[in-house]
Amino acid sequence: MNKLSLLTGLFSVLLLTGSALVKAQPTEEEIVAELREKAMSNTLAYDILETLTTEVGARMAGTPQDAMAVEWGVKKFKELGFDKVWTEPVTFKTWIRAQEAAVLVSPYPHKIRITGLGFTVPTPLEGIEAEIVHFKTLQDLIDSPADSAKGKIVFISQKMERFRDGRGYGPVVKARGQGAVEAAKKGALAIVIRSIGTDSHRLPHTGMMRYKKGVKKIPAAAMSNPDADLLERILARKKPVKMNLKVYSHDGPEYTSYNVIGEMTGSEYPDEKVVIGGHLDSWDLGTGAVDDGAGVAITMAAAKIIGDSKYRPKRTVRVVLFANEEQGLIGARAYAAKHKVDLDNHVTGAESDFGAGKIYAFASNVAEDNLPVVKKMAELMKPLGIEYVDNKAGPGPDLIPMYSLGMSVFSLRQDGTDYFDLHHTEDDTLDKVVPENLSQNTAAYVVFAYIAANSEQKISRGITKTH
Amino acid sequence: MNKLSLLTGLFSVLLLTGSALVKAQPTEEEIVAELREKAMSNTLAYDILETLTTEVGARMAGTPQDAMAVEWGVKKFKELGFDKVWTEPVTFKTWIRAQEAAVLVSPYPHKIRITGLGFTVPTPLEGIEAEIVHFKTLQDLIDSPADSAKGKIVFISQKMERFRDGRGYGPVVKARGQGAVEAAKKGALAIVIRSIGTDSHRLPHTGMMRYKKGVKKIPAAAMSNPDADLLERILARKKPVKMNLKVYSHDGPEYTSYNVIGEMTGSEYPDEKVVIGGHLDSWDLGTGAVDDGAGVAITMAAAKIIGDSKYRPKRTVRVVLFANEEQGLIGARAYAAKHKVDLDNHVTGAESDFGAGKIYAFASNVAEDNLPVVKKMAELMKPLGIEYVDNKAGPGPDLIPMYSLGMSVFSLRQDGTDYFDLHHTEDDTLDKVVPENLSQNTAAYVVFAYIAANSEQKISRGITKTH
Incomplete structure (x- = not known):
C-alpha cells in the first residue's frame, strides 16, 4: 500500500463516516x-x-x-x-376619538354612518352644517375652480375596486390622505369621503389623513359605502343637499x-x-x-x-x-x-x-x-x-x-x-x-x-x- | 232538413261565432x-x-x-x-330611540355594539354596571333557580341558524320577546341578548320585546354577533365579567x-x-x-x-x-x-x-x-x-x-x-x-x-x- 493508497483509503473511511453522520441528521x-x-x-x-x-x-x-x-x-x-x-x-x-355623527338635513333627513379619519380636527359642538359639493375623484377636486367648495362640505364618491392583490387601494386612498388639504384649498369647511373599502355594510372605514402647513385644517371623515350610495342617489335628484357633521375627535x-x-x-x-x-x-x-x-x-x-x-x-x-x-x-x-x-x-x-x-x-x-x-x-x-x-x-x-x-x-x-x-x-x-x-x-x-x-x-x- | 238538422246547423254557426270572438280576445x-x-x-x-x-x-x-x-x-x-x-x-x-352604548369594564375593556330592543325602558344616566350571568337559551334562564340573575345583567347567547325558509327565527326570537320578563323574574337588572340574526357584522338587530304586568321592567338590548362571540370567549375564561349598559331610549x-x-x-x-x-x-x-x-x-x-x-x-x-x-x-x-x-x-x-x-x-x-x-x-x-x-x-x-x-x-x-x-x-x-x-x-x-x-x-x- 503506497502513501497514495493509504490516503485514498483514509479518505474513503472519512467519507463513509461523513455519510453515516449525514444519515443520522436529516437534510435541511x-x-x-x-x-x-x-x-x-x-x-x-x-x-x-x-x-x-x-x-x-x-x-x-x-x-x-x-x-x-x-x-x-x-x-x-x-x-x-x-x-x-x-x-x-x-x-x-x-389622537383621541370622541363622538362623531352625521345627518342629512335636507332634502331628505337621513342618519349617515361616518367615522373620523385619523388626526382629523374636531368640528364645533353644533357641528358643521353646509351644502354638499360632490366630486367623483380627488383629481376632480384638484382640477376644479379655486372656490369650487367655498363654504361647503366636499364629498368624494370614488369606489374602491376588489382585487386579490388589493391593487384597488392605491388609486382611491389618496382621497383619504390628501382630501382635506385639497378641499380646504378650494374653500371647503369639511370633507366626507366614501369609505376606502370594498364592502357594502354600514361600517365606515377609518385611516390616516394629513394636513399641510399653510393650509387650513378642516374636519375629515369617511361614510360607509351604503351611505355613500344613498347620498349619490339623492345628489342625482339635483336638489341642494345639506349635511350636519359632528366630529369631536381631537389631538391628544x-x-x-x-x-x-x-x-x-x-x-x-x-x-x-x-x-x-x-x-x-x-x-x-x-x-x-x-x-x-x-x-x-x-x-x-x-x-x-x-x-x-x-x-x-x-x-x-x-x-x-x-x-x-x-x-x-x-x-x-x-x-x-x-x-x-x-x-x-x-x-x-x-x-x-x-x-x-x-x-x-x-x-x-x-x-x-x-x-x-x-x-x-x-x-x-x-x-x-x-x-x-x-x-x-x-x-x-x-x-x-x-x-x-x-x-x-x-x-x-x-x-x-x-x-x-x-x-x-x-x-x-x-x-x-x-x-x-x-x-x-x-x-x-x-x-x-x-x-x-x-x-x-x-x-x-x-x-x-x-x- | 228537419228541425233537428236546422237546430244543429244554427248551433254550429253560434259555436263558430263564439270561437271567432274568443280568438279576438286572448285567453286568460x-x-x-x-x-x-x-x-x-x-x-x-x-x-x-x-x-x-x-x-x-x-x-x-x-x-x-x-x-x-x-x-x-x-x-x-x-x-x-x-x-x-x-x-x-x-x-x-x-317609543323613541336615544343614545345607547355598552362596554365591558372587566376583566378586559371592550366596546360592545348594542341596540335597544323596541319599547325597552331606559337605564339610569350612569348606566347599569353589573356582572354578566350567561344562559345559553331562554329556556335555561327559565329553568334556573329563583335568584340566578340577582343583581346581574343576563346574557343569552343562543345563535340563530340559517335556512332558506327562515325557520331558524322561531326558536331564538323568544329570547328577544320574553327575555326581559324572564330575566326580571330571576332578579336581573337588565338583559342583553345575542342578536336574532345570521350575519357576522358589528350591526346589532333590534326588534320588539314585551313586559308583563306585575313583573319589573328592566332594560333590554341586543349585541351584534361578533360581540356575542367575543363575550362568550371572555366568559370561557371563568373570570367575573362586568358590563356597563347605557340605554336612554324611552316611551313617547x-x-x-x-x-x-x-x-x-x-x-x-x-x-x-x-x-x-x-x-x-x-x-x-x-x-x-x-x-x-x-x-x-x-x-x-x-x-x-x-x-x-x-x-x-x-x-x-x-x-x-x-x-x-x-x-x-x-x-x-x-x-x-x-x-x-x-x-x-x-x-x-x-x-x-x-x-x-x-x-x-x-x-x-x-x-x-x-x-x-x-x-x-x-x-x-x-x-x-x-x-x-x-x-x-x-x-x-x-x-x-x-x-x-x-x-x-x-x-x-x-x-x-x-x-x-x-x-x-x-x-x-x-x-x-x-x-x-x-x-x-x-x-x-x-x-x-x-x-x-x-x-x-x-x-x-x-x-x-x-x-
Missing part, C-alpha cells in the same frame, strides 16, 4: 418539510390571535389598550419560550409605546438575523384581528415552531411587533433609527400585514447569487400552493425604513380579496379569520425564515458573503 | 302570461323601492319619517294611476299614522277584492329596503301592471300598505277591525314581507273546490321557477287578523337565506336588493292576483260560491 429539506407540516397541523397562530383579540382587542396607538398589547406581547413571547424578549420605546403624538398628548421583540437565537451566527413580524397596534374600531393581529400571530407562531426544532437554523429568527404602524410607521422608523448600525446583520426579512387570507405567491428582493437559496424556498413552498413570482419584492410597510437603508426583503403574498371589506372597520374581528388559513401562513413563514436563517450564503441585496 | 292564460313577462322585463318594483328608501328611508312608527312614508304612499299610488287611493287612521303608543306620546290603500277596480265585481301588500313602517336603524320596502314595492308594481292591462280582472286588486307592523301588527289589527264587516268581499290575499329574495314556492289556503283555480296559478308560476306546495298556507303577518276572521290566504315563499343577515339592522339598505329578484316577485304577484281576481269561482276558505 427534510427538517423544513417536517416543520412546515407541523405548522399546518396545528392552530398555534389562531390560538395566539384569539388571546390578543379577546384579552386586548382594539389597541389604537396611545390608548390604554396600546399598553395592554405591549404587556401581552412580552408575556406571550415568554410563554412561547423565546430566548430573548425585550421592548424598545417609541414616542409619538396621539405625546405617548411612549414600545416595539416588542422576541428572538429564537441562531446556532452558528447568532448576531445575524432574519426579521419577521407584524404591527401590534390596530385602529380603534375593530379588534384588529386581520389588521394586524393575524400578522403578529403568524410570525410569532412561525418563530416558535422553528425555535422548538432540534435543528436550530444558523442565524437568529427575530420577531418584531412594531408599535404604531397605523399612524405613520412610527415604530418601524424608530426600529430603523436604532438598528441601522446593525444593518449588515439584518440578513433579510418579511412582514405579514395583509390580513388572514392564504398566501398564494412569494417574491424575493436579493442579490443575484442568492437565487439558489430562493429556489430552495420555492420548492418547499410549492406543497402549500405558493408560487414564486420574481426578484422584485417590495417590503411590508414596517420594513420600508430598513429596506430604504438597503436591507433585503421577501414578500409573502396573501389573498386579499376580502381584506378591504374589514380593513379599519368595526368588523375587523376574530370571526372573520379561518384558522386553517393562518396555519398555511405560518407554514410559509417557517419555510422562508428557516431557509433564510440557515443558508450558507448570507442573503443580502448587494454582494453576498459566504461564511 | 295568454293575458296573464303576457303581464307576467311584462313584470319580468322591467324594474318597476325596484324603481318604487328606490324612491321609498332614498326619499324617506328609515320610517319607524311614530317618527317624522312615518308621516313622510304615508305621504309618499299616497303620492306613489296616484302617480301609478291607481283608481282609488285613501288612508285609514291607526293610533298607537310610540301616542301617535296616529295611517294604513295607505290603493285599488285597481275590478271589471265585474268591484266590491270583491284580492288583497296584496306589505307594511310601510320599518325599524329605525336601516332604510327598510328588505323589511319591508320590498314588499310594498313588489305589490304596488304588481297591481299597477294588472291595472294597466286592457283586460281588467273581474274583481278589484287592493294594495294595503300597513302601518306599524313592527311594533305589533297595529295597522293590520286596525284594518281588520274596520273591514270585518266586509269580510265576505275579501276574497283572498297574500302579503309580501320576507325580504327581496326570489320566490321559489307558493301555497294556498282555500276551499277544496277552489283548487282548480290554484292549479291554473301553478301552471303560470312554473316559468318563474315557482313550485306549488300545498293547501296549508299561513298568512303574512299583516293578514293574520283577517285570516283569523276566516279570510283565505296564499303564501308566496321567498328565498330568505340572507334575510336575517339584514333584518332589523342598519344594513337593511337598497344595495342589498337585486332588481331582477324584485321583478320575479312582481311577476308572481301578478299571476296570483290576476287569477284570483278573475276567477269564475269566488275563492274562500269555506264553501265556495260561483257568480
Whole structure:
C-alpha cells in the first residue's frame, strides 16, 4: 500500500463516516418539510390571535389598550419560550376619538354612518352644517375652480375596486390622505369621503389623513359605502343637499409605546438575523384581528415552531411587533433609527400585514447569487400552493425604513380579496379569520425564515458573503 | 232538413261565432302570461323601492319619517294611476330611540355594539354596571333557580341558524320577546341578548320585546354577533365579567299614522277584492329596503301592471300598505277591525314581507273546490321557477287578523337565506336588493292576483260560491 493508497483509503473511511453522520441528521429539506407540516397541523397562530383579540382587542396607538398589547406581547413571547424578549420605546403624538355623527338635513333627513379619519380636527359642538359639493375623484377636486367648495362640505364618491392583490387601494386612498388639504384649498369647511373599502355594510372605514402647513385644517371623515350610495342617489335628484357633521375627535398628548421583540437565537451566527413580524397596534374600531393581529400571530407562531426544532437554523429568527404602524410607521422608523448600525446583520426579512387570507405567491428582493437559496424556498413552498413570482419584492410597510437603508426583503403574498371589506372597520374581528388559513401562513413563514436563517450564503441585496 | 238538422246547423254557426270572438280576445292564460313577462322585463318594483328608501328611508312608527312614508304612499299610488287611493287612521303608543352604548369594564375593556330592543325602558344616566350571568337559551334562564340573575345583567347567547325558509327565527326570537320578563323574574337588572340574526357584522338587530304586568321592567338590548362571540370567549375564561349598559331610549306620546290603500277596480265585481301588500313602517336603524320596502314595492308594481292591462280582472286588486307592523301588527289589527264587516268581499290575499329574495314556492289556503283555480296559478308560476306546495298556507303577518276572521290566504315563499343577515339592522339598505329578484316577485304577484281576481269561482276558505 503506497502513501497514495493509504490516503485514498483514509479518505474513503472519512467519507463513509461523513455519510453515516449525514444519515443520522436529516437534510435541511427534510427538517423544513417536517416543520412546515407541523405548522399546518396545528392552530398555534389562531390560538395566539384569539388571546390578543379577546384579552386586548382594539389597541389604537396611545390608548390604554396600546399598553395592554405591549404587556401581552412580552408575556406571550415568554410563554412561547423565546430566548430573548425585550421592548424598545417609541414616542409619538396621539389622537383621541370622541363622538362623531352625521345627518342629512335636507332634502331628505337621513342618519349617515361616518367615522373620523385619523388626526382629523374636531368640528364645533353644533357641528358643521353646509351644502354638499360632490366630486367623483380627488383629481376632480384638484382640477376644479379655486372656490369650487367655498363654504361647503366636499364629498368624494370614488369606489374602491376588489382585487386579490388589493391593487384597488392605491388609486382611491389618496382621497383619504390628501382630501382635506385639497378641499380646504378650494374653500371647503369639511370633507366626507366614501369609505376606502370594498364592502357594502354600514361600517365606515377609518385611516390616516394629513394636513399641510399653510393650509387650513378642516374636519375629515369617511361614510360607509351604503351611505355613500344613498347620498349619490339623492345628489342625482339635483336638489341642494345639506349635511350636519359632528366630529369631536381631537389631538391628544405625546405617548411612549414600545416595539416588542422576541428572538429564537441562531446556532452558528447568532448576531445575524432574519426579521419577521407584524404591527401590534390596530385602529380603534375593530379588534384588529386581520389588521394586524393575524400578522403578529403568524410570525410569532412561525418563530416558535422553528425555535422548538432540534435543528436550530444558523442565524437568529427575530420577531418584531412594531408599535404604531397605523399612524405613520412610527415604530418601524424608530426600529430603523436604532438598528441601522446593525444593518449588515439584518440578513433579510418579511412582514405579514395583509390580513388572514392564504398566501398564494412569494417574491424575493436579493442579490443575484442568492437565487439558489430562493429556489430552495420555492420548492418547499410549492406543497402549500405558493408560487414564486420574481426578484422584485417590495417590503411590508414596517420594513420600508430598513429596506430604504438597503436591507433585503421577501414578500409573502396573501389573498386579499376580502381584506378591504374589514380593513379599519368595526368588523375587523376574530370571526372573520379561518384558522386553517393562518396555519398555511405560518407554514410559509417557517419555510422562508428557516431557509433564510440557515443558508450558507448570507442573503443580502448587494454582494453576498459566504461564511 | 228537419228541425233537428236546422237546430244543429244554427248551433254550429253560434259555436263558430263564439270561437271567432274568443280568438279576438286572448285567453286568460295568454293575458296573464303576457303581464307576467311584462313584470319580468322591467324594474318597476325596484324603481318604487328606490324612491321609498332614498326619499324617506328609515320610517319607524311614530317618527317624522312615518308621516313622510304615508305621504309618499299616497303620492306613489296616484302617480301609478291607481283608481282609488285613501288612508285609514291607526293610533298607537310610540317609543323613541336615544343614545345607547355598552362596554365591558372587566376583566378586559371592550366596546360592545348594542341596540335597544323596541319599547325597552331606559337605564339610569350612569348606566347599569353589573356582572354578566350567561344562559345559553331562554329556556335555561327559565329553568334556573329563583335568584340566578340577582343583581346581574343576563346574557343569552343562543345563535340563530340559517335556512332558506327562515325557520331558524322561531326558536331564538323568544329570547328577544320574553327575555326581559324572564330575566326580571330571576332578579336581573337588565338583559342583553345575542342578536336574532345570521350575519357576522358589528350591526346589532333590534326588534320588539314585551313586559308583563306585575313583573319589573328592566332594560333590554341586543349585541351584534361578533360581540356575542367575543363575550362568550371572555366568559370561557371563568373570570367575573362586568358590563356597563347605557340605554336612554324611552316611551313617547301616542301617535296616529295611517294604513295607505290603493285599488285597481275590478271589471265585474268591484266590491270583491284580492288583497296584496306589505307594511310601510320599518325599524329605525336601516332604510327598510328588505323589511319591508320590498314588499310594498313588489305589490304596488304588481297591481299597477294588472291595472294597466286592457283586460281588467273581474274583481278589484287592493294594495294595503300597513302601518306599524313592527311594533305589533297595529295597522293590520286596525284594518281588520274596520273591514270585518266586509269580510265576505275579501276574497283572498297574500302579503309580501320576507325580504327581496326570489320566490321559489307558493301555497294556498282555500276551499277544496277552489283548487282548480290554484292549479291554473301553478301552471303560470312554473316559468318563474315557482313550485306549488300545498293547501296549508299561513298568512303574512299583516293578514293574520283577517285570516283569523276566516279570510283565505296564499303564501308566496321567498328565498330568505340572507334575510336575517339584514333584518332589523342598519344594513337593511337598497344595495342589498337585486332588481331582477324584485321583478320575479312582481311577476308572481301578478299571476296570483290576476287569477284570483278573475276567477269564475269566488275563492274562500269555506264553501265556495260561483257568480
